[in-house]
Amino acid sequence: MAQAAAPGGAKRVLRAPALAPGDRVRVVAPGSTPDPTNMARGIEILRSWGLTVELGRHVFTKYGYLAGTDAERLADLNAALTDPGIRAVFAARGGYGTQRIVDQIDVSALRRDPRVVVGFSDITSIHGKLWRDTGLVTFYGPMVNWSDARTGPESAEALRKAVMTTEPVTITRDPAETAASVLVPGRASGPLLGGCLTLISTSLGAADSPKFNDAILFFEDVDEAPYSIDMMLTELRRVGVLSRVAGVVIGQITNSVGEPGEWDAAAVLKDRLYDLGVPVLGGLRLGHGNGQLTVPLGSRATIDAAAGTLTVEPGVRPR
Secondary structure, eight states: OOOOOOTTSOSSOBOEEOOOTTOEEEEEOSSSOOOHHHHHHHHHHHHHTTOEEEEOTTTTOOBTTBSSOHHHHHHHHHHHHHOTTEEEEEESOOSSOHHHHGGGOOOHHHHHSOOEEEEOGGGHHHHHHHHHHHOBOEEEOOOSSOOTTTSOHHHHHHHHHHHHOOOOEEEEOOTTSTTTTOEEOOEEEEEEEEEEHHHHHHHTTSTTOOOOTTOEEEEEEESOOHHHHHHHHHHHHHTTSTTTOSEEEEEEEESOOOOTTSOOHHHHHHHHHTTSSSOEEOOOSOSSSTTOOOEEESSEEEEETTTTEEEEOOSEEOO
């Protein structure tokens, strides 16, 4: 039987089985080194769901600003992606370093034995690579380097439901978010692709950059001044990404500080997105901000900008 085509560059859409109590999961650090105290809290949360948590050998290794050498971080990641007993791979934290190893990721086991993959920020590169090479639906959500002050019980429950149930995920616009005023009414559907805007921008042309044709582009970012957001969106315009998408959803634009009298982040987003002719929905609690939620990347999503909702098909399949 021919494979079903998947917009966005993948050959077909793969979903891992939903996680269940007793499943072995592996925590790895493809980028920077996590904090041991925060990690202990994240592991406690995963164990409270009945999961058996294992750590990659080099999770707490420090090599400059990286969690070990490229070879060490890659070995941990590939071991987690190829071990037939591991049902999910959770990123310890982001930071920096994933792009240094992403081209050497071993995807051979995923096509026949897909598993849950969770992370955000720097992990955007892994999401893109796995989608491009295998069509695997992955999860953009909190990492194991857990902060209760930023990601409380609602964040934990959203992550649990995303990876342990087959319920659709609906994210509703939060009026308190920086980009909440950014809205172009309309409805659109397509695979939800994207992640951290900086990683989307710096991956263009590389093997971890999805094809965004007819996709719902999702992005968020942290500590980027409005002019920097302008620069990255202008880049996406110039290379044709924004002319090919079916719609745009904007997550948490966190700590974007500009000079007095200049555009703020919301003004930049309106200037760069309002003329695309597609629905645009800002203000979703996805990203680096407080109350971060979880969303499947690669699953078919529908924007209803007027209603302020993004609805995404389940990221896992029944066991």
